[in-house]
Amino acid sequence: MDYKYIEQLLDRYWNCETSLEEEHILQAFFTQKDVPVRLLPYRELFIGQHLHAEEHLDADFDKRILALTEDKQEVRHENRVTAKRITRSYKLTPFFRAAACVAVVLCIGMAVQQASLHSEGSTEYIRSTPQQVAPTAIPETAYGLPDTHPIDSVLLKGNDNNL
Amino acid sequence: MKEISFRDDILPLKDKLFRLALRITLNKADAEDIVQETLIRMWNKRDEWSEMDSCEAYALTICRNLSLDLCARAGRQNVAIDEGRDEAPAERTPYEELDARQRLEIVKRLIDQLPEVQRTIMELRDVEGKSYREIGEVMHLSEDQVKVYLFRARQKVKLQFSKIEGYGL
Numbered sequence: 344m345d346y347k348y349i350e351q352l353l354d355r356y357w358n359c360e361t362s363l364e365e366e367h368i369l370q371a372f373f374t375q376k377d378v379p380v381r382l383l384p385y386r387e388l389f390i391g392q393h394l395h396a397e398e399h400l401d402a403d404f405d406k407r408i409l410a411l412t413e414d415k416q417e418v419r420h421e422n423r424v425t426a427k428r429i430t431r432s433y434k435l436t437p438f439f440r441a442a443a444c445v446a447v448v449l450c451i452g453m454a455v456q457q458a459s460l461h462s463e464g465s466t467e468y469i470r471s472t473p474q475q476v477a478p479t480a481i482p483e484t485a486y487g488l489p490d491t492h493p494i495d496s497v498l499l500k501g502n503d504n505n506l
Numbered sequence: 507m508k509e510i511s512f513r514d515d516i517l518p519l520k521d522k523l524f525r526l527a528l529r530i531t532l533n534k535a536d537a538e539d540i541v542q543e544t545l546i547r548m549w550n551k552r553d554e555w556s557e558m559d560s561c562e563a564y565a566l567t568i569c570r571n572l573s574l575d576l577c578a579r580a581g582r583q584n585v586a587i588d589e590g591r592d593e594a595p596a597e598r599t600p601y602e603e604l605d606a607r608q609r610l611e612i613v614k615r616l617i618d619q620l621p622e623v624q625r626t627i628m629e630l631r632d633v634e635g636k637s638y639r640e641i642g643e644v645m646h647l648s649e650d651q652v653k654v655y656l657f658r659a660r661q662k663v664k665l666q667f668s669k670i671e672g673y674g675l
Contacts, residue, residue, distance in 0.1 A: 357664045359657045363635055370632075384667055391613025396633045398528060399521040400538060408520075408542060412549040413512055 346379055353385060510555040516548050519562055522634055523569040529629040530573035530622060540576060544569040563643040570626060570644065577622075616666045624659035627652055 352369050355361045361369070372378070373389035510516070523544055527537035548565050558564050617625055623645070630636040630644060638649040638656075645652065 357660050359653050359660060363637065366632065367635070384670065387613050388616075388663065388667070391617070392632045395525060395529075395629075398525050400524050400541065404520060404538070404542075405517060408517060408545050409513070411542075411546060 346382065349382065353382070510561060512549060512552065516545065516555075516561060516565065519565050520545065522562075523565060525633060526566060526569050526626065526629055527573045529617075529625060529633075530570065531576055532618060536576055537573075540569060540572045543572055560640070560643060563640060566630070566644040567646070574622065612670065616663050619666075620659050620662060624655050624662070627655045628659045628663075631656055 349369070349372055352361060352365055356366065356369055370389050370393065373382075373386045374393050378386050520541055523541045524537050527540040527544075528534060531537050531540065544565055547568055548561070551564075555561055617628060620628065626645065627641055630641045631638075636644075638652045641647070641652045642649050647655070
C-alpha cells in the first residue's frame with residue numbers, strides 16, 4: 344500500500360499547512376491498527392489525542408449544575424408566580440357572586456314587604472270592622488234603645504223652663 | 507434567531523471545557539471544579555447570551571482564564587500527573603494496556619512540557635477540531651498568531667519524537 348499521501352499530509356501537518364479535514368484523515372489513519380513501521384512513532388501522538396478526546400464528565404455533573412442554575416430559578420419562579428389557566432366562568436365569578444347577593448337582598452326585601460303588607464291588611468281589616476259595623480249599629484242603637492226619654496220631649500221640657 | 511438554552515446549548519459544552527481545563531491544570535478534580543464555575547458564570551451571564559458572537563468561545567475563554575488563575579494561585583507548573591489515567595478499558599489485554607499506557611505517557615509528557623499557550627492551542631486544534639479563527643476568539647489572538655504558536659508547538663513535538671526515535675525509547 345502506498346502511504347505517500349499520508350507522509351505528505353504528515354509533513355504538511357508539522358508545518359501547519361493541513362486543513363481540519365486533512366487532520367481528521369490523519370487522525371483516522373493513525374488510530375487504525377495497520378500502521379506501517381516507519382510511521383509508527385507518530386501514531387502515539389494521534390492515539391494520545393484521540394484518548395484525550397474521550398475524557399468526559401459523568402451524568403451526575405449535569406444534575407449538580409442544573410440544581411445550581413435552572414432548577415434553582417424554577418423554584419424561585421414557583422414561589423413568585425403561579426401560572427394558572429383562567430376559564431370564562433372563573434373570570435365571571437365576582438359577577439355571579441354580586442348577582443347572588445343582589446338576588447338575596449331582593450328576596451329578603453320582597454319577603455319583608457310582603458310580610459308588612461300582610462300585617463297592614465289585617466289591621467285595616469280589624470279597623471274596618473267597626474266602621475262597617477257602625478252603620479248597622481247606629482240604627483240598631485237608634486232603634487234598639489228604649490224610648491224612655493224622647494229627645495223632643497226633653498227639648499220641649501227645657502223650652503218650657505226658659506219660658 | 508434561535509433562542510439559546512442553558513440545558514441544550516451551554517451544558518453540552520461541559521466535556522470540551524473539562525478537557526481544556528484538564529490540559530491546563532493536569533488535574534481532574536481541579537478541572538471539574540473549573541467547569542462547574544465556568545458554567546455557573548455562563549448562567550449568570552444569561553441575559554447577554556444573545557449578544558455573544560459565540561457562547562462556546564466565551565465559555566472556553568472563561569474556562570481557560572479560571573484554569574490559569576488556579577495554576578497561578580497554586581504556583582503550579584507543567585507537572586504531568588493525572589491520577590485518573592489508571593482506568594483502562596476492560597477489553598484490552600494486559601500487553602495492550604501497557605502499550606497504551608506507554609503511548610499515552612509519552613504523548614502526555616511531550617504535550618504537557620509545552621508552554622501553556624501552545625498546549626492550549628494544540629488542544630483546541632487537534633482534540634476539539636477548532637479553526638484558527640475560533641481558537642483566536644478563545645485566546646484573544648489573531649489567526650496568524652495562532653498559526654505561529656501552533657507551528658512552534660508541532661515543531662517541538664516533532665523534535666521530541668525524533669529524539670525519542672533516535673534514543674529508541
